[in-house]
Amino acid sequence: MISLGQLVFQVEYAMKAVENSSTAIGIRCKDGVVFGVEKLILSKLYEQGSNKRIFNVDRHVGMAVAGLLADARSLSEVAREEASNFRSNYGHNIPLKYLSERVAMYVHAYTLYSAVRPFGCSFILGSYDQDDGPQLYMVDPSGISFGYWGCAIGKAKQAAKTEIEKLQMKDMTCRELVKEVAKIIYIVHDEVKDKAFELELSWVGEVTNGKHELVPKDIRVEAEKYAKVCTTTTSLLHGISVTWVQNNSTFKVFFPHFMVTN
Amino acid sequence: MVGVEDLVHFRYYVSSKTINKLIQVHDRIFCCIAGSLADAQAVTKAAKFQISFHSIQMESPPLVKAAASVLKELCYNNKEELQAGFITAGWDRKKGPQVYTVALGGMLLSQPFTIGGSGSTYIYGYADAKYKPDMSKEECLQFATNALALAMGRDNVSGGVAHLVVITEEGVEHIVIPGDKLPKFHDE
Numbered sequence: 001m002i003s004l005g006q007l008v009f010q011v012e013y014a015m016k017a018v019e020n021s022s023t024a025i026g027i028r029c030k031d032g033v034v035f036g037v038e039k040l041i042l043s044k045l046y047e048q049g050s051n052k053r054i055f056n057v058d059r060h061v062g063m064a065v066a067g068l069l070a071d072a073r074s075l076s077e078v079a080r081e082e083a084s085n086f087r088s089n090y091g092h093n094i095p096l097k098y099l100s101e102r103v104a105m106y107v108h109a110y111t112l113y114s115a116v117r118p119f120g121c122s123f124i125l126g127s128y129d130q131d132d133g134p135q136l137y138m139v140d141p142s143g144i145s146f147g148y149w150g151c152a153i154g155k156a157k158q159a160a161k162t163e164i165e166k167l168q169m170k171d172m173t174c175r176e177l178v179k180e181v182a183k184i185i186y187i188v189h190d191e192v193k194d195k196a197f198e199l200e201l202s203w204v205g206e207v208t209n210g211k212h213e214l215v216p217k218d219i220r221v222e223a224e225k226y227a228k229v230c231t232t233t234t235s236l237l238h239g240i241s242v243t244w245v246q247n248n249s250t251f252k253v254f255f256p257h258f259m260v261t262n
Numbered sequence: 263m264v265g266v267e268d269l270v271h272f273r274y275y276v277s278s279k280t281i282n283k284l285i286q287v288h289d290r291i292f293c294c295i296a297g298s299l300a301d302a303q304a305v306t307k308a309a310k311f312q313i314s315f316h317s318i319q320m321e322s323p324p325l326v327k328a329a330a331s332v333l334k335e336l337c338y339n340n341k342e343e344l345q346a347g348f349i350t351a352g353w354d355r356k357k358g359p360q361v362y363t364v365a366l367g368g369m370l371l372s373q374p375f376t377i378g379g380s381g382s383t384y385i386y387g388y389a390d391a392k393y394k395p396d397m398s399k400e401e402c403l404q405f406a407t408n409a410l411a412l413a414m415g416r417d418n419v420s421g422g423v424a425h426l427v428v429i430t431e432e433g434v435e436h437i438v439i440p441g442d443k444l445p446k447f448h449d450e
Contacts, residue, residue: 088335089331089332089335090316090324090325090327090328090331090332091325091327091328091330091331091334091370092325092327092328092331095320098319098320131356
């Protein structure tokens with residue numbers, strides 16, 4: 001006799017696996033969707049660009065994952081088959097809402113039986129269509145999917161969500177949003193616990209004509225530069241404000257003796 | 263926005279059998295059948311179910327292209343056994359009014375207008391000459407009625423009553439023209 005409680009625990013353990021992985025975010029703007037993934041580099045011997053965490057599900061759909069990468073790869077194949085079968089049967093691109101529901105149903109099926117374990121990954125799906133506009137959905141190991149304007153998964157998801165909430169994404173274009181996404185990943189990255197990381201950026205929208213692609217190198221470099229400047233400024237400002245408060249009683253304001261340089 | 267180029271479908275049936283050759287596969291999508299009627303009816307029955315299920319899953323009316331693709335898959339995957347061709351036409355929110363042909367072997371083609379059936383061979387010239395894009399509903403009806411009348415006049419296995427269906431965003435309108443009320447041309 002299988003204890004139902006044990007099965008539900010399995011789902012919760014799966015979600016813990018996701019929370020131990022590094023952060024991935026997806027944000028939907030006026031004319032597209034941008035994904036950003038903080039890919040931790042565990043060894044200097046890794047080839048740059050290997051073990052990608054952003055997948056192409058169909059021409060117009062991208063998928064960013066957090067959690068067990070092997071599980072995520074298997075699910076990306078499932079999603080690709082769904083999209084392909086849909087196109088084969090109905091002659092047009094699969095609508096993202098339907099795709100996320102189908103994959104979520106698949107993920108959920110693995111939470112029903114003791115013979116299998118739930119998938120240990122969450123993922124964010126995004127697409128752009130000329131008529132329906134940009135769409136963003138997130139699926140978690142329990143098998144439910146929600147539509148979002150912005151969402152984050154992984155270890156720093158709370159911090160990332162706070163940053164995302166500050167953005168006025170509905171009024172931004174993809175080009176503006178790419179820089180903000182890079183900035184958020186740099187902000188939530190923990191310099192102390194995790195050392196090196198590679199930023200994976202991808203987008204799909206009017207700017208790419210509805211195709212999901214990795215952000216071109218020049219735009220990515222520019223976005224990373226902007227992100228690095230913002231994070232340095234933020235940490236400096238933190239330092240200044242702390243000093244000011246401490247010395248408030250003596251009515252002195254200390255100006256910084258250092259300049260921010262690019 | 264009501265499409266100026268409304269869709270008009272014309273169908274006629276042999277007067278001794280009241281076979282309806284215009285099949286409604288969804289609220290705003292109709293299908294004209296040709297070839298072996300038994301095959302065509304079986305295919306449209308399966309297609310109607312699949313399209314209805316798809317529409318419920320999608321939580322929105324199906325695209326005309328999706329309906330035509332469903333028919334195409336059925337025709338192509340069973341091409342050895344079947345002998346049926348279709349004209350799928352309708353209205354959807356994405357692209358408005360559309361016409362698709364599904365040929366005997368399962369070829370799917372999108373066209374501004376199309377003709378089919380045994381009597382169609384006699385009116386290719388008329389249709390090509392008289393069709394122009396962006397016709398009004400009345401012009402479309404006149405074009406279709408004339409084409410039907412001419413085909414029925416020359417083809418020995420066509421005749422009887424003309425059925426027309428006008429599909430727009432607002433709804434579907436059936437027009438039935440009995441044989442004696444059809445326009446007459448010089449030799450009649």
